Amino acid sequence: MLRKIIPPIASAARNFSICELPAHLQELQKTCHSFADRELKPVAAELDRDARFPAEQIAKLADLGLMRVTVDPEYAGSGLNMLALSLVVEELSRGCGSTGSIVSIHNCLFANLLNRVGAEEQKQHFFGKYSNNSIGVFALSESDAGSDVAALNTKAQREGDFWILNGTKAWVTSAKEAQYGVIFATVDTDLKYKGITAFLLDFDNATGLTVGPNEDKLGIRATSTCNLHLDNVRVRSSNVLGSIGGGFRLAMEQLDRARIGIASQALGIAQAALEAAVGYAEQRIAFGQPLLKLSSVQTRIAEMALRIESTRLLVRKAAVEIDRNERSTKACSMAKWFAGETATFAAHNCLQIMGGMGYVKNMPAERFYRDARITEIYGGVTDVQKTIVAEQVIEQLKGR
Ligand SMILES: Cc1cc2nc3c(=O)[nH]c(=O)nc-3n(C[C@H](O)[C@H](O)[C@H](O)COP(=O)(O)OP(=O)(O)OC[C@H]3O[C@@H](n4cnc5c(N)ncnc54)[C@H](O)[C@@H]3O)c2cc1C
Structure with a gap:
């Protein structure tokens, strides 16, 4: 019944935006979405189990121009903006949280920084000497x-x-x-x-x-x-x-960008958890009907969806503010804080919906849970994001 009135989760997520994404970003999103389904989802559990770097997948992503998303074309980059990078990281993290993290940290904290503030000779040297699948x-x-x-x-x-x-x-x-x-x-x-x-x-x-x-x-x-x-x-x-x-200031400016990447990673993990939870609850029969029919399960799904869609709005807002060169620290910290908590919340609920099966390694819920937790820690712990948001809000209100 639920299935009939709600479009498939994946396509609803792809089309979701406060305003329509430009055609080239929709195309990019679709490419990353199917890359995640085809190249990442099938190997994510194995990469996690073996603690193995996804070298093959990173090489393919480099061929697609996704290891230099925001780098100028003259340095073998794709010349796209932070909104594009956020879409890339979200979709890839939906397939594999580790791969999303590698792509996010390299692009947001290194490649974007060098491209943004590096001197011409520095960019020529580093982007020229190393191929575009270098890290x-x-x-x-x-x-x-x-x-x-x-x-x-x-x-x-x-x-x-x-x-x-x-x-x-x-x-x-x-x-x-x-x-x-x-x-x-x-x-x-x-x-x-x-x-x-x-x-x-x-x-x-x-x-x-x-x-x-x-x-x-x-x-x-x-x-x-x-x-x-x-x-x-x-x-x-x-x-x-x-x-x-000048390094401290550079680091703080770059961490704003990194927070968009980490929030996007969290969003992708949360989306994966939602999709897995719905897929499981549709199949699992208890009391003579699919779990999806239970109102307590529906409530969990609704709460996950609410947080995910709210997070997506915050992440898009932060990315657009950066791309417009606006003051974006508050938006970046809000996005990272809320996205990290959303990823943990969604993974927790996915695991709960799966019951005992959620607790074992042959289902992805426990990996989502483990992968989600880092997004509340690195790039600045949630507690610090709260302080940053408070400082920014107080300053804005005082300055009125
Ligand atoms: C897997 C992983 C990858 C990482 N990758 C990188 C990387 O590539 N580059 C890099 O430079 N760093 C990286 N980090 C480091 C990461 O950014 C730090 O771990 C993080 O900023 C927290 O610092 P800390 O671990 O020293 O915790 P602490 O600063 O000791 O904080 C511990 C806890 O104390 C509380 N706390 C601390 N300060 C405050 C405060 N001001 N207000 C309120 N509460 C507070 C919070 O509850 C916090 O969770 C990585 C960390 C991990 C675990």
Whole structure:
């Protein structure tokens, strides 16, 4: 009965938008949607089980131009905007949360940053030297500097035409597979956040750089997460990204963009959970009828759908604000906060609707649950997003 009045979930989700997406973005969305169904969904459980990087899938995504979504065409990019990148990450994450994470972090935190603020020679060097399926990292966090990132302690010391980096960066996504990256270090700890500087690093000739063991994680297990140890690593002064002391501001601006990517990842996982829950409840018979007929199950589905559609509005709004160069910090933090909670909520309810079957590894619900949790942590924990939103709201109201 329910099925007759509601169009199939997948097509309803694809067409959903507060205003119609332009034709090229609808096309992009369809491409990523079918890529997720064809190339990611069938292997997601295996990648997760083996904690295996999806190299084949990333190569195919690179062929589609999706590893440089917002990079200008002269640097082998697709020249699209953050709204496009958000659609890509949402659809891919619907198929595999790990792949969505890899694509999101590389595009939002590295490729977009280099394209946006890199000097011409830096872009030519890094985008030119490495093929478009190469992966870049964003190494900001340290073991004693996560939410309090201004406390970072990796040091950069000037020596002639070089900077010498020493310290350990923690939690670096894709560190094992990366060819290059941006490393944040301080030129003077007394300057606090004003000393933080961003350095571009070629991994293949960085003597003194070692990648630590992969963290054994709860979710997004097909991504690598490692420490990066820097022991007298020499970086040419021409590889300073932005200005000396300008790294903290760069990082904060880029984290707004990353929050759109993480929110989109969360949205894709939530959508996958909703689709799986409906698919299961349609088939599962209890008390002589499909679970879908139970009002308690319908309520869970309605609550999931409500949160997912509200999240989608917030994520689209944040992406459009970035693309219009508007003040977007509040929208980005709201989107990330709500999307992370929505992903966890949807995965929780999917698991509950599946009952015992939700708790075992041959159904995807437990993976959705494990993959969802990271979206409430990385890129700034939910608690910090709440503080950012409050500060922005208070400032806006005071300024009226
Ligand atoms: C799988 C994974 C991948 C990651 N990838 C990257 C990456 O590629 N690059 C990178 O730079 N970092 C990365 N990170 C690091 C991530 O961004 C940090 O873990 C995150 O910002 C939280 O920092 P923390 O772990 O030090 O937690 P803490 O800062 O110690 O916070 C722990 C808890 O304390 C509370 N808390 C802390 N500060 C506040 C506050 N101001 N207000 C209210 N509550 C607060 C919150 O409840 C919070 O959850 C990754 C982390 C993980 C787990």
